[in-house]
Amino acid sequence: MQSPDFTLTRNRLGKLVLTFADGTQHEGVVPVRAFPISAAEDGLGLMSTDGRELVWVPRLATLPAPTREMIEAELASREFMPEIEKIVGVSTYATPSVWTVKTDRGQTDLVLRGEEDIRRLTGNTLLISDSHGIHYLIRDQFALDKPSRKILDRFL
Template sequence: MTTTKFTLTRNSFGKLILNNEAGEIFEGVSPVRAFPIQSPLVGISLVMTDGREVAWIDQLDDLAADARELVMEELEGREFMPEISSILRVTSFALPCTWTVSTDRGETDFVLKGDEDIRRIGKTSLLITDNHGIQFLIRDMYEINKHSRKILDRFL
């Protein structure tokens, strides 16, 4: 299935409804990213609650604006992974410690329990998990500011 061969709407209960070119209607579809960290706008599957795929989106930008907006709204409602833009301070370089960071969702504090809670994803990305299991993303550790990079170097 291709990106442009279906329409998306929302029913009165807020569930996504997909209507494909064969006239089939699928109620309650959910978008799932194939590569949520490295390529979040490429390769999105629309699946039923049983996990069956009913459509594939090669590139999110290929969709009409209204369908793209529906998919993004649905993804944002299901996914929560703040992206760290800078590390403002840490309470200590011994673990556990509290980090104060600036993210795409605002400034926040979290507790880092251990070294194993910082994982490399690819060559430049990091996934940091706080003591509550919330995951924070650093998309490119080499592009954050010098102060943040210096703090990161102490933990990597």
């Protein structure tokens, strides 16, 4: 494992601080995945507060364990994308409608404003945005149970 030419620490406020080998520091850096769903471990940028890429990390696994763990902790606190395992029911087949879904984080209700809030990503993967801006992932629409697929088909 190659040692990167930077170090990552947290300041007293808990924000990430990126320090290059020459001593240059950037406070408040934010890790951003290039492909958060299809290739979560490949391609990650450490971004400055003004949105500039400071460091490109081709593979998260190549970083030393402490740095990798710090980045993963930061990503976990920012990324919230429950995965839908089952569609329990919908209030109506017209939009807006309230969906009751079982996710990997428990059962919840989401409000679907319109069919355009269901986006096909790659293959059988769907991304559903609710009225609060929360994104829900359906990794494989055909892996859902038959009643869930039937409900979903009415909106696609």
